[in-house]
Structures are given as C-alpha cells and as structure tokens.
Amino acid sequence: MNENGDLILRYLERLGVEYIFGVPGGAIEPLYNALARSERNGGPKAVIARHETGAAFMAEGYARETGKLGVCCATSGPGATNLLTGVASAYADSTPVLAITGQPSLQTFGMGALQEGSCTGINTVKLFEDCTHFNTLVSHSAQLEHKLMMAISHAMGNCPGPVHLSVPVDIMRMSVQSQAASGNLWAFIDHEVVPTYEAERLLYDELANKERVTILVGEGCFDSVDDILSLAEARQWSLVTTPRAKGLIPENHRLYRGVFGFAGHRSARESMLEANAQRIVVIGTALDEVTTGGWDHSAGLDRKRLVHISNNPDHLSRSTSALRCILGSPRLLLKRLNRRLKVEKPVKWDLCGHSTNGLPTNYLLDDSVNCVDRSSPIKPQAFFWHLSQSLTPQARVYADSGSSYLWAIHYWHVRKALDNGRTPFQIGIGFSSMGWAIGASVGAAAGAKGAPVICITGDGSALMSGQEITVALQENLNVLFIILNDSCLGMVKHGQALGGAEAIGTELPRVNFALMSEAMGVQAYSVNSFSDIDQIDLDHLLSQPGPCLLDVRVDAREVPPMGNRMRVLTGAATGEEYAS
Template sequence: MAAVDPSVADVQAQSRIEAADLIVAYLEQLGVEYVFGVPGGAIEPLYNALARSARRGGPRPIVARHETGAAFMADGYTRITGRLGVCCSTTGPGATNLITGVSSAYDNNIPMLVITAQTALNTFGKGAIQESSCTGVNTVGMFQYCTRYNTLVSHPEQLERKLASAVLSAFQSPAGPAHLSIPLDILRGPAPVSSPSFDLAALLRRPSLMDEDAVERLCQALTEARRPVIVIGDGCSEAIGTLLEVALLLEAQVLTTPHGKGLVSPYHPLFRGVIGFAGHRSAERVLEDPGVDLVVAVGTGLGEFESNAWDERGLLNRRLVHVESTEGHLTRSPMARLHVRGRILSIFERVKDHLLERGYATREDLLEGARRSVWGAPASGEAPRRHFELDDEDKCRDEGAPIKPQRLMTELTRLFPPSTRYFADTGSSLAWTIHYLHPYDRRVAGRRDAHGGLYRTCVNFASMGWAIGASVGAAVGARGTPVVCIVGDGAMLMSGQEITVALQERVPVVFVVLNDGALGMVKHGQRLGGAERIGTELPETDFAAMARAMGVPGHVIRSPQDLEALDVAAICARPGPTLLDVRIDPEEIPPMGKRVRVLQGKA
C-alpha cells in the first residue's frame, strides 16, 4: 500500500470539519466570544474545536471552577452584552452541576445555550462511566423543567437544525436557556455541512411588533390620567431612555422593581424609589395615594419581590396597565384594566409621538430642568438630591467600627467610578443594596440600550453565589469596565473559588464580602419571625487571607476610614480582581420585614 504524502494528509486534516467545529462556527456568527465551562472526556471534541477557534481569534473557552459557576458566568455575560451566553459541561455530574445556574437563567428569562455531552451512542445502556442517557442518570429529562428547548442529538444529520432551533428558542418570548445533549461520537464525527447553512444572526433581529389597538388605548389612558405612575422592570432595558422621556412629558412619578433599579438614575427628579423587596417607603406611599389613578407597570413579571408581595391595595388592582414583551408575565395580572403586548421600545416610541402631537411640553423644555436636578447646580457645586426616602439614613453617616452596612453601600458608590457595574448576591447583600446602594447615573433620558443598567441582581430563583460568577462573566464581556460584586460570607464560602477565573482572565472585579460570621438573612429572619435560632453561624474567616492565598490582593475593612484609605483608582486599573473583606456590624438588620411577613403568611 502506497504511503500517503504528509503534506496531503495535513491538508485533508485541516479541511475536515467536525460537528463541534460547526457549533463553534455558529457561535462566531452570533458574535459569541466565550464558552464558559469545565472540560472532560466526553466534551473534549468541543474543546478541541474551541482551541482551533482561539488560535485564529474566534470564540474561546473560559474554564470555571464549578459548572454552576460557568452557567452564572454565561448569565452575567448575556446581561451586560445582550449576546448569547454559552456554557458547557461533560456528561454525568458535569451536566447535573449546571442545573442550578441554568434554572436561575430560566426563572429570570436569560437567553443561554447549554451544551452537555453524552457518552458515545454505542455505550448507552452498558453502564459506561458517567453515562447520562435515558438508560442512565437521565440528564435530558432533568433539563426538561428548566429550559425553553431541550433535546438529545441522536444523529449527525439532526445537529444543525437542532442547534438552530435551540438558539432561536433561547431568544423567543419567554427567553431562557436552550439545551443540547450531544454524544461524544457525534461531536467528534464529521459535520453534516462544511459551513453554517443558516444566518441565525439575521433571524434574531428583533421585530417591532405590538398590539396596535392596545397601544391606542394606552395612549388614551395616559392622556386622560390626572396622576399617572410608571413602574419600571428589568424588561425595559432597551426602552429606558424613551420611557423616561414619556415620564418627563407626563410628569409621571417613576418607581422601579428591584430588578429594574439599575436603569434609572437615583437622582432623577421623578424617581420615588424601589417597590417590593427591601424597597422604599416613599415608593409605597406613591402607590397608596388615592389620587393616583393610573399605574403602568412595564417589563416586570410581578412576582413576589417585584409586586411588593402581591400588593392588591397599591399595585395589583384596576388602576394597573401591564405592558410586556413576555406574554407569560401577563398571566400574573388578570386584575389589570389593560394588557399591552409587544416590543416595549416600539410601544413607548408610539406613546411619545402621541404625546408630542397633542402639545405636551417639548423634550428640550423638560430635559433642561431634569438635568439641573440630576447634575446639581454647576456654578455652586451643589450636590444632586434624592427624591425618595431611606430607612435609618443617619446610619449612612456613621463613623464607627464595625462599619454599618448602610454606610458601606453609600461609600461604594461615592468611591467607585460612575461607570462601575454592581452585582448583588442573594441574601442580606440583596436587601442592603436594593435599599441603600445608588450608583451615580447622570442620564435622564435619550434612547439607549442599557443592558440592565448599573445594578444587577437575581431575585427570582435567588441562587446564592450567582453574583460571583455573573460578575466575572460581565467583566469579560465588558473589559475595561469596573465590576463590583457584593456578596455575603456564606455565598463566598460556597462559590468563592470562582474569583480565580477573574484572576486568570485579568479582569478588574472587586469582590466586596459582607463578613458577619453568619448566614445573615436567615439569622435576622429567624429573629424577626420568632423562629428557633439555629443553623446560621459561620466560622470566623479571613477572606482577605484566602484571596491572597489564591494570588488576589485582599484588604480587611473595619471602618469608613479603612475604605477611605483604599486607592480605588489603582484597584480599578489593575489587570485582575481585588477582594475587600468588610467586617460589617452583625447586629444591623437588613430591610427585609416584608419578606418575613410573607414567610409567616401575614403579607
């Protein structure tokens, strides 16, 4: 048998496209830069394809320390870029480890492509190591309940169409994760085509669809309302500039949900605070005002944390108009006087035009006054003023040690640059940040896609450790932008190893650990609710030392003076993460009374 010329063999090898290479080609078409995951034997062909891609500047892998962290990273990447987040794992325990992060994305409508491996098809039913087919630990069955699309690719000819279906399903309403489970032999086998057959990027362009009749009724309701209120949820990201212009034209008071908080400047003259979990009394009073005759809730699922624990007196009543692009959210507001379906930006562009045509004050007339309110008076150096109330505001100025959480939140937004993105984890971190952390956003109107704004949290599925991974995913998605992750000591002990990913990727994530030696929200919840005090104590932990052991600079913060001593400019400029071990006053109770009453059935 004649020998094969080595140069010919090289050409043949280079021209051979494996199924995994086709997957990567589609990711590149969609502008995806990274695949977050943990490698393993069954998923190896995908990593081989990513290695080939990385050498030519295409999508590359980022290795998480745990698969749940990989899913959280993909979540954070999507939130800050608007692009598809992608995570992957090997078969068996790799796939099951992904489930918590994928479930979180599902409950928060985050588009995500989830790729898990299977052992080779011919091993199904034979007890192969880590087998997770229908005859083993059935991972496809597990993902059924936390994905928008979920399938096993059982033949090479299925791959391209199922991949296309998964990507399109991830962005459809309701958005969420789509899961492909692919056996090892299919991943490493020849692709059914030599290059992508479909232009998925073009198919994902958002249509400007809306319910025309309902929009006309919304316009009529707004022009007839004497004292309208607009409630902004996280679904308003694309439309926030236009929404704020409409609010200025109507002089409508503006509230946000916890999810939507980062979209509105806390110094906007019409902003009255956050409703729902850890919200502001000034916001509740707006909804309780009998003079308010119209409440327009936009881009919010109206779950427990977003609806002030299903508040029927102030929100969920006949004053409500619910505007949504995700139709499933409308099932939670059957008491509303009107449902308006469609792309939120298109709806409020139409509303704005309607108001201007009917002689409402011009945008320029109102913007100047709004800018003065938000920016302060330049000549006098007057600081901007909030138009909502904080609980225990005097503690925001407390000089003592241990530092009050209220003071910490106030200082963070003063010390860090205005462009900083804040990610708050589940637990006391969530309550403290919703109520007291107010990034200095000078924008009052103008069309923009804010991708969630300056503050992000995850209040629906509420996974501990979410912010740790999400902040890393956000930081690699928006390199050069400082990211602050606010997390409790319990979550840090659970998932803190992911900070080494930020180190490896050289991104400036600042991990602010609220160190009070306890599962704080549970501890204070037990006390407020009169429950047994059990299971909340954590060992005294030096997180700054832990960080230094992993190669990350760590600082212990005991007082406001310790914060002042930090060189924040240098921290934000350094190519890598920093950890602040903040020894907060453990006796300060987070603003969580409403949540306790819900748990007791008294809300």
C-alpha cells in the first residue's frame, strides 16, 4: 500500500534524512503509519518528543549537526501551535527545517472538527506565514508532490530556513500510483553564487593597499576558513568572529582577537576601531543586533569602512549603507582574491600558546581573574573556561538562551573546528528561546553518530523544557546536560539591576535537578565545588552512550557579559544610529 505519507518519506530518504521528530496524534496518524513502514525497511525513524516545541528544536539541532534537512511533525490544532516557537527559532537562525502538520479531513472544514486548524477555525497556516519561507495547505492529493519539492528547495536554498506543509488527514492517507519520488529537488538547493569579476575587482581595489584590515568571520564561512586564514596571515590582518561563528577560526591563532558583538571581547571591539582597521570586511553573516554588538556605530560599522560579502542576499539587505556589498560565494571570491594578491596557504598556521596562568594571550577576557578562581560557590567564568579546556575538542556544545550563552560566548574556549569544518559551538540566538539547547542537543546527538554533545542550560530553561532529557534516555543518545543552577532567571535578574529596573519575577525555588534526573532514570551528579568536578570522570561519561546530567551550583552574584544587550534595552544604541 502506497500512500502520500510514504511518498513524503521517499523524498526524505533521497535527502539522507534519518529522523523525523514529533508527537503523534489523530490528524497526523497516516504519516506515522508511513514512518512505521519506513523504519522496518531501514528508512527515516520516528523520534518522539515530549512537546512539539521540543520536536522543532530537535529538528534544528539535527540540521545544524548534519547539514541535512531537519524534519518535525505535529498533529492539528494545539500540536501545530506548539510547534510554532521552534519553527520561529529556525527562521530567526536560518536553519533548514521542514514542518509537517496535520488537519482534520477536508470535508469537515468549517464544521467544528476536533482540533480544527483550517481557514474556518484557528488558521494554523496563517500562523506560520511570518516565520517560514514557504507555507501552504495541501488541499488536493495531486498538489502534494510538487508542493513538497517546492518546500524542500526553499528550505535548503541560498536563503535557508523553515518551511511548512499543512496536510489534511484524508489527503495524507490517499493512495498514490508510485513511490518513485523522481521529481527534481535541486531548483534552489546547494548553489553557490559566483561573484562577478567586477565585484572581485572592486574588492581588490578596496583592500590591495590597506595595511590595517579586520575580517569579521560569520557563520557562512565554514567552507572558506583556510582562504581567510591564508589571507590574514599574508597581510597580518586581524580576525574576529561573530557569536554564531565562534570556533570557525582557531581561538589560539595569533591574529584572532575574539568574538565581536553579543557577549564579545574588548580586544575584538578594539580591532574594529578606525585606528586599527582602515577597512572592516564582514563575511557570511547578517548585520543584526547579535553580530554588531547592538549596532555599535562607534566600532566602525559605518559606510566609510565596511565591506560586506555573503552568498545569502538576505544578509546584505541590512547593510545598504556599506561601502561595498558583494553578493557571492565567500569561498569562490576569496580564492580569486588570494590569487590576485599572490597569497599562498602556509605550511602551518601561526598559533600561539596560553599565558602562565593558562589564559589566552591573543584576546582579552573580562574578569580574567575569575577564570582561575576555584573557590565555592563556583564562578561561571572558571567553570566554562575549565570545562572547555578539559573536555574532548570533538564534543558539540549547545548553549541555551540567557546567562548560559552569555557565559559560553565569552568564556568557552573552542580548541578546534569539527572534522567537517563546522564549528562545534552552537547557540539559538536569533529568537533566543529558553529551552532551545535541550531539544537541539538531542537532535544533534541523533545526527552525531555517537560523538558527544554537551547541552549547557539554566535552571529556568530546565524547568520549561527539561522533560526532553527523557528523549535522550529513550534513544540512548550521548548528551551531557549541564544545568547552571542559581535559583533565578539570571539574565533577567542582572538585566534589571544593570538597567535600574524593579527587581521582580526572577526568583526560582531551589531545585535538586540531580534527583529529578535520577527519577527520570538518567545518571546525575550534584556539583557544588571544583573538588566535585575533579571526582567525576567526564571523559568516561562522554565515551559511552546514553545521557548524563550535572546539576552545577553557580555563584548567582556573578554578572554575565551583557553590556551590549543593556545598551540596546536602555536606548543607548539604536538601529537609527547604526544606519546614520
């Protein structure tokens, strides 16, 4: 028996998709029937989340880890609306995700069907309209195949992001003549934009005679790092990364000055100032609040010195005031520029060591004295720095919204990129959904083939989405969950204090997450001091399948690096200032 659900799975098989994350229900049941048949034949496997938002986060984590399409599904009504936050997160961070939601039968539209999400009820297609690149109701069986191909092409094109298909239950279960899935998927998938020779000439003219240049490396540079490093070393230009690209450039490279932007480093900002940079070359990223440090006009993100390069036209849409905007593949453009400048790849990169106290010598950390403070309660600065130096560099790190990613961006030291050239450091910072890292780390672990994944989250996020830890248990996935436990919503609490706001709504009960974890069947440890950390064999934990949890009591008095965020919230920096 071949149904439309089977046809969908044949296309996903062609793309190498191994898992579909979701929660079953009546209106999506035919797709789960097809999944059961698929699993028996070695096709994509169903991973059952505890909440649909978690399923969408898992799909995003899987896509980030594998570079493949992430797929999530939900039933109609509340299943679809629960999925929405996770889809919006993928949209904000340009992650390719296919969301499939069910609907009651077409003939019941407008009749008050249970969990109806049609245009005559709570219109779920309309709700997805502003957070997807393609969004449609499949109203006839004959539409499904070509709408599916359109959705996949939009999801994985040069402007990647989530797409949504809403499929009524009777359409999903309709029989089809063939499972061949022979349609052309490649209309928008995996195409590099070849930069024009005029763009290459303009870039050469801007940079050829400049002695002081800073290159801001974005997340779209994962396939051009060698060309960037070769150029920087040949010309002795400074290198900084965006928060999303942290880890693409070796953090012990002598020319690396740290992260610029959200929770970034002073040395990175200083390298952007006019005295240190005649030109700033931004590559493979959008100029949003996170990347620009809250549209920090004083750091040189202005027309006089800014050159912006990206393969994604959406990135360039926010930099119309730049000196040069160049649409094209960074990889192809930099190879051609390096040939013009007679730049060759060196035998080995120019790396540097740490200082005598173990801290970096090429960029500056805030409160560096706290990085080597092993007193109790645990300083977050010391915990992040110590752990990043101790754990295997092949561990994937997913840091959650709030204080977790603030501390991680600034203090987690990425020792090397993954073997595929991508960064092991991931943040869901575009939409900044609390609990994102919990689901995303599960999805990443599903795609990581046993490589360890580390989820760093806060107690507030764990109380929102901690139930997804049981998915890692059920699927026997290698995830180390680290909960920063300070009995408060830390980023909000410190933001209120820094901004002069009323102190309200940030206190949380003192929760023993180790006991909660053990009640769920997950091995756990309470960590109250560095001596507790020293007694845990972390290498052993990360070398075996199955999840584990560390409940880490951190010093709630320590303020995370959130100065840029506070300038925006208090009105000290605005988009208007940046555009001037």
